[in-house]
Amino acid sequence: MADYVVIGGGSSGGVVAARLSEDPNTTVTLLEAGGPGNSKFVSIPGMFAGLIQDYKINKLNWRFRTAPQKKLNNRSLYHPRGKMLGGSSGMNGMVYIRGESGDYDRWSELGNEGWSYDEVLPYFRKAENNERGADDYHGDSGPLHVSNGDESFDFYSAFLASGEKLDYPKTADFNGANREGLGIYQFTTKNGERASVKFCYLDPIMDRKNLDIQVKATVRRIVMEDGRAVAVEYDQDGQTKRVEVGKEVIVSGGAFGSPQILMLSGIGPRDELEKHGITVQHELPGVGENLHDHPDVMFVFKSKKRTGISLGPLGTLKNLAAFYQYFTKRKGWLANPPTAAGGFLRSEPGKNNPDFQLHMVPLPYRNHAHDYMSMIKWGFTMIVNIGHPRSRGRLTLKDANPGSEPNIDLNLLDHVDDLKDMRNAFKVTQEILHGPPLKDKIAKPLYPKRYLDTDAEIDDFLRAEVNHAYHPVGTCKMGRDDMAVVDARLKVRGLANVRVADASIMPEIINGNTNATCIMIGEKAADMIKQDAAA
Ligand SMILES: Cc1cc2nc3c(=O)[nH]c(=O)nc-3n(C[C@H](O)[C@H](O)[C@H](O)COP(=O)(O)OP(=O)(O)OC[C@H]3O[C@@H](n4cnc5c(N)ncnc54)[C@H](O)[C@@H]3O)c2cc1C
Known part of the structure; x- marks a missing residue:
């Protein structure tokens, strides 16, 4: 028996378990399907591309696949x-x-009391331990380490200079008063190690x-009785176990x-549950609906000089030296996430706010780091994604x-405005990338293979490459509408003692x-749970 059972030890669940167990009189059980996550692939920031590889031996990764995306050539x-x-x-x-x-x-305007920016900012600050110190926006005494990005790759400075030539401002803090412009990101790292929720x-x-x-x-289901969760069943070491x-x-x-x-616990859309022979405990049509993600696309360039990161023969030799440097001094490119430059810009002058984001990677990298023929070259990648997609997909069993893996349909670029915004964001980015001084570093474009002039060419490229x-x-x-699953206190609507806390509760993506x-x-x-328990 535990007072609180937290299912999933990720970015949100790990925090909930840590905060609830601050009170020694409260018992908490955290059930995580994966292992302890102690691998060097996890702790070394530069190993990101290795961590996301799609191989069966990669036990750190769920390795999901989406349904064919109908607006992306059925990929x-x-x-x-x-x-x-x-x-x-x-x-x-x-x-x-x-x-x-x-x-x-x-989120607050949608009827979610307590979730306006002014009301969530204290929680961002509470979590944060920013190496730049505290101010109105930042905290310096929370568990989550935040460090400055390493700006040393020359592609970064050339990109920022190309942006400046086109009058895009430089931004020192993307999480402060004004995020518009280009600059160097901060990262969740500490002294050359990944600052994951587990670590922090x-x-x-x-x-x-x-x-x-x-x-x-691995949790099988929440055991429900008369609208109350009474136990959680999970599989471990070949046995089905139960915690009350x-x-x-x-x-x-x-x-x-x-x-x-x-859904496996009988909470969800009736048709979907009955289709799979699951007894309906509580009908909630919105479970699994409203799935969305940022669509992104990558420009990939081969550079004239051998700078950046490469997996070719010379690059591999340099990388061996980088491992030596990392293990002896915690320095070098492996000690830093290789996406330091980026920013937020407007896809059209008429937009009220910057509506797309950029990430630069000093490695010709594509397709979730599975395009090895690109990665053996020298060069860089620019990732472009729009910030507020309107397309909605769904998750079903x-x-x-x-x-079993669920059916995941992101339905990317289904909404015609998403395609338009992606196209415009692509055009703005293409101007920057093909302008000086960055263009002087480029030997040739790899994806797309040349400057794309027409909307039709860009749309074809987007359909073939968007991820x-x-x-x-x-x-x-x-929310409050019929398709809402949780209320503003994150309680599953209509149930006494089940909450959801993670990315799934966002009514609209940030x-x-x-x-x-x-x-x-x-x-x-965690704060709301403590307050409700004390009330
Ligand atoms: C490759 C990649 C790159 C990203 N890059 C960035 C970035 O640079 N910056 C950024 O801000 N965000 C980034 N994100 C997104 C960000 O990390 C996620 O949005 C966030 O971690 C999601 O948190 P969560 O708590 O919702 O889910 P997760 O952190 O995914 O946690 C869910 C947990 O539940 C466990 N679980 C699932 N099912 C079960 C079950 N049946 N039983 C028990 N346990 C279960 C999972 O194993 C997992 O540990 C990235 C994500 C990925 C995958």
Whole structure:
């Protein structure tokens, strides 16, 4: 028996478990399907490309695949997610971004009391330990380490200079008062190591007597009786086990895991549950709906000089030296996430806010680092994604087996305005990349193979190359309408003691990378649970 059972030890669930167990009189069980996540692939920031590889031996990764995307030439997309303590914070690109203030104000306008920017900012600050120190926007005494990006690759400075020539401002802090412009990101790292939720929140408290962390524990279902969660069943070491619930269950399986777990527990759309022979415990039509992600596209260039990172023969020799440098001094490119330059710009002058994001990678990299022929060259990649896509997909069950992968349909670029915004964002970015001084570093474009002049050419390229930005959200959305799954206190609507806390509760995706927001959601969820227990 545990007072609280948290399902999923990722960016949100790890935070919820850590905060709830601060009270020694409260017992918490955390069930995580993956292992402890102690691998060097996780802790070394530069190993990101290795971590997301789609090989069976990669046990740190769920290695999902989407349904064929009908607006993307019916391509099925690879979707890596972290399967370990720390969840996707143990696998992500570590860019520290919160989104724009209007994103949270919009959540509040949708009827979600307590989620405006002013109300969530204290949780971002509470979580944060920023090496730049505290100010109105930042914290310096939370568990989550945030460090400055390494700007040393020459592609970065050339890109920022090309942007300046076109009057794009430089931005010193993308999480401060004004995020518009180009600059160098901050990252969730500390002293050359990844600062995942496991590293920051769970490692320091592993010896708490009131916190029971079970790894390789895949939840089968929440056992419901009369609208109350009474236990959670999970598979571990070849056996089905059960933990009784004293007070509440918090589902934090991520945007794919959480709706799947709810449906397997009989909570979801009636038709979908009955189709798979699952007894309906509580009908909720919105479970699995509203799935969305940022669509992104990559420009890939071969450079004139051998700078940056390469997996070719000379690059491999340099990389061996980089490993030596890393293990002896925690320095060099492996000590830093290789996506330091980027920013937020407007796809058209008429946009109210910057509406697309850029990430530069000093490696000719594409297709989730599976295009090895690009990576043996020298060069760089520019990733472009729009911030507020309108396309919506859905997650459904393949069958009633908890071990089965769900059907994931992101439905990218389904909405005609998403294609338009991507096209315009592509054009703005193309201008920067083909302008001086960056263009003087380029030997030739690899993807696309030349400057694209017409809308038709750009649209063809987008349909052939657009992918997702690893930011799925929205499948258990917070709100008040009929399709909402949780209320503003993250309680599953109509149930006494089940909450959801993770990326799935976002009613609309934020404009930016999603990890910091998931951590904020974990912080706020834990606070609300404590308040409700004390009331
Ligand atoms: C490759 C990649 C790159 C990214 N880059 C960035 C970036 O640079 N910056 C950024 O801000 N964001 C980035 N993100 C996104 C960000 O990391 C995620 O949005 C965030 O981690 C999601 O948090 P979550 O708590 O919703 O889910 P997760 O952190 O994914 O946690 C869900 C947890 O639940 C567990 N789980 C699922 N099902 C079960 C079950 N049945 N039983 C038990 N446990 C279960 C999973 O194993 C996992 O540990 C990236 C993500 C990926 C995958």
